[in-house]
Amino acid sequence: MSKFIQPDTLKTDKVVPFSGGAGNEVWSMLEACAAGRTEVVRELLGKKPSLSVCSWAYYSPIHFAVKEGHAEIVHMLLEHGADITATGVSWVDTPLQIAKDRGHSGIASMLEEHMERTLHSNTLGDTVAALIRERKESEVIRLIAEHPDAVRSSDERGNTPLHWAVLTRQLKLIDFFIEQGADTEARRADGCQPVHLVMEGDYFYRANRNLPGEAIRNHWFLLGYLIARGARYDLYTAAAVGDTDFLRDSLAQDPGRAVVKDASGRSALYYAAKHGYEHAVKKLLEHGADPNQAEEGAPNGAALYAAAAGNHLSCAKLLLEHGADVNANVESSGNPVFIAMSKGYDEMRDLLYMYGGTVTLASACWMGRMELVGEILAADPSAANSGDDFGPLTLAAGFGQASIVRLLLKYNADLNRPWYVNNHMGYAFRSGAEMVKLLLEHGADPNLTSWLGVSYLHVLASQGNIELAKLLIDRGAEIDAVDDEHCTTPLGWAAKYGQTEMAAFLLERGAKRAPAGVPEWASPIAWASRRGHQSIVEMLR
Template identity: 30%
Template sequence: MNKSSNTAGPGTPDPGKGSSAAEIEPVADVVSRAQAGDPGALAELVRRFQDMAVGYAWSLLGDFHLAEDAAQDAFIQVLGDLTSLREAAAFPGWLRRIVFKHCDRHTRRAGLSTVPLEGVVELTADMKTPNPLDELERAEAAGVIRIAVASLPEHQRETVTLYYIGEHSQSEIATFLDITEGAVRKRLHDARKSLKETLLDMVKKTLHNDAPSRDDRFETHVLLGAAAERGDLAEVRRILVAAPELARQDAAGSDEHQPLHYAVYGNQLDVVELLLAAGADPLKGIYPHREATSPRAMAFDRGLTPIVEAIDAHLARQRGASDVGRDLGNAAGRGDLAGVAAILDSDTSALDARDNRGRTALHRAAEGAHLGLATMLLDRGADVDAEDADGRRPLQMALHHGWKVPDDQYSSYTAMAGLLVGRGARYDLWAAAGLGDVAGVRGFLDAGTDALNGVDGRGAPLTVAAFRGHANIATMLLVAGADPDAKFPIDVAGEPFVQTGEPMWLAANRGHRAVVEALLAGGATAQASIYASGSAIEQSLLHGHVEVADLLFLHGAVGDPLTYCVTNDLAALAEKLQAHPEAREKLMWSAILAGNEAVVQHELAYGTAIPVERHFNLLEQAIRGWRIGNLKIGTQGWDRRSYLRNLQRLVDAGFELTMRNSRTSRADFTILHHLAARSCNPGDYGHTVEEVVEFARILVDGGAEVDALESQLHSTPLGWAARYGQLELCRFLLTRGADSNGGDADWARPLAWAQRYGHDKVAALLQEAGATA
């Protein structure tokens, strides 16, 4: 993209920056056209000001991913509210104030942490002569530059960022910041003097490379999100014709909002229907509270009945979903044989009814290894090979179930698989590999009729054989030519990503040494990692499979701080940090997540100061209960109350408890909201009720706001606790002064949440405290 076409604005450009004044349409005219509904003018505003908006946000936040997210949300608000702007020429300053507001949601003005600029200049002293840096080195160099700019005074930081991120003139910058051109020149002069020549050149290059105008991704996502929220059906259709994949693509790597979310925010039924037809997923939530943030859930909670009905109709057409299918699936998921039988006795046609994900009751029975329930369903004639929306059959759920299932339950899943096969489930190479059927595997391999590596790498027989511990089968498949790393494509934030090493990861997780040996002999990578789930070496050590870990170490695998914090191998941890000093940045996160008190105490006493913008993430790990939630992580000699004590240490160390989640500015929940959601603690093995209340007591005593409002569910921590049925947490918050009617809207108040989700005891408690519907 030609940057000079994207940077017009008011005033006379500097020589060599932007276009000549004669070529530039005054910004007031562009705004006026946009206010009149000209989609081209809306796009022009985004193109002209995207670098300024992101640059200004970065000067406040110090992180380009967060800056793009804040700027994107600001643009979506601006384009939706454009008709309210009375003076078209005031657009630049208006945009700046709205960007500031969205950045403020992230920081609550906690401020950027800085380092002395002299140290940064010293780091770059040997960078004057270009060197062939690899990707990591370039990323590290960019990090140095960002620290350098962050070390400038705020007024210099914002000015130098705006000047070098795009092709903007001093006049344009002055208008945007609402200062004089003379002030801009003075700030630039002072910043250049501080940065020195070498560092200044790197600043120019880094900011230029990070500018959103480097491609059209930012502009397109902004225009699509804004059009979806304001209900501009023609504009949404125009964008999707050119790029249909955007209907199901995340807004950014750090923001899982999709266009359908924005359409729900704006209550735009026509846009919702268009996006659904284009492939949008109405059940896709936003991390970390996915259940509460899917488009359907948000429409349901807001009382947007026409949108809920449109989504349900879509699910019925595409996945066969129905009310009876949802009820049947819920009962089957609980293993409620009597409940399932009662539904089927009253409606015999419901046997193969589907839930929202296209699953039948037999899918749910297989998923939970409910053998008696599955037998009853099959006796009644359930389709043994029914496929859900992802193409999975009950047999696949039985053989490749969740890896967190306790070891003593694996035999139940094997029995389930045997039942399904005995009742006629399709038997192929994958199934034979999962069941350890040597003769069957040999027969399928000789026939050559089944895909050796699954379909596009998915459903590889080698993966299920590794998971189930069949080393002989793994060897047969590898000799036949199976990919030892079982590569397959996955979707990450709407972008394609190649996953590799799942057989090794699963074998290490399960402690199947013979399988690991077979994979290594077949050419598998020892340093296998799974997206967002760690490495094979980490899995083997976390679960106490020392012999497997030793084998992987000998083949080149390396551990990381989290691994050694869990195993409390401080000698290995020290050696890791000595060899890789950059790993220290993750040390505190790892220690808190692992509940390692010794390392947390050491880092608080002797480690470097922790930037305030990292406080929320570290507090999040303290309440997460990760080590409790994974039943297979060794806990011998470890006290689960370590998490409580570590949280108290963070509070005592002055951690800022008013900081907000920074993944997306709309989801600006506090740590107390996050605790109420129990998002990382499944009900069957998370924190106890007493522990949750004790966490809350530490946070509230430390200064957490009991009535803080967030911008996505528009609720207080009490509202979230009511939504998730946390009776004792609700009781505690009320004793600490929480507003029983707190919330931004009637549907978002605590009593509304409790009643909507059937938490009768919570509702009664709230009504006793004065809550009203």
């Protein structure tokens, strides 16, 4: 792989937040899986089995093992609990899809068998899920009648039909599935049960984007409905609704429950703090709940962040008095000071500052707070290059803060540092041509690629953004660059993602239909054919 070089952040024996291990051991696992070093992988897993689910930049060991066709390593990772459903980057496919695309049929069969055995995931589950999302109620009922086992099948992420009925808030289907024997406690790959999707939503299917206007808006009604239909009422749901009586009785029987997380990896303390239930928070803390306990997306605890996000001052004060880490970060969400400040909760912000809270430079850039950015940079000029992909420059560019971008550039913000998931240019695409021009005029390399050889033009091709693609090509972007993720050119990415107008534009600008250095399975026409984009197939012929 062209840029598969150990990131500086992973050159440490200390635990790297959100990676699942110490930097060097995480890198050793990723590199060994990519290179097919079977004995190294076996040794690492023997010492620390949880490395099967470590990651860097949302790439996990099994991603590389599958991609490179190392079947024995794939088998080992699966035995140690590797998650084959997770994809955190928009242009990264699931391991199963990768195996199919690359012709690794044996690995594809292994993954399918594993998904069927552990999640009851199969094509029938995918079909039912699609019908539920399309709100084709009668077709769903007919299909389940013809295939009764489908009520316990799941899609590729482990969502059962009941999960999807909850996500789409269709009461009739919820009733129907339960009557047909659906498990109200069924867990998908990330551990989430239907009740968790009510309380926390879903990253990939968001109610505000996907639900039609006539769907149920009040999710608490849905929680009560599920419990009435047999879902378990436990410490976590009680904390979420402020039932301190239930908490008291439950904890009296077993005080240790206060530190046990639910199937989704969240604590009862988090739920109580998120919804501002002071008495519930107090009761949990009295029984040993730890506000700094690692939980889903929060290696140093999420309760204080949740309280700050809801402006629940009394809960936040209780947590701080019990030693909550005032600067604990939540993945992709900043720290408590940031969320309080961004929402305009001045009293909460002041409380957090009283306990040592700080705002990071990246967060100040995100919010467009020039005065904070200026103060932080004056005190520490090197902060301009702090953070990895999502550092100050990325957030300023992505949120249209042109003045702050210029200030960061005055402090020598690096426009061409290595990137892994996304960076300032990828985020600048959201802000538009003027921001992209600003970065290019100050020295951004139009051909800078990620650690997997993904160029800016590859990304734009997948998005179909012809205006910015033209701008980059005019500035020297290589039109036939080949990446290491999909092993093809920007034209191949346009073909893969069905961007017909982009494909036509790239051909007009001289992109090769059959580029050199591209394997046959990854040629533009092969991608278009596999994904069923017939108009692009005809164009490429």
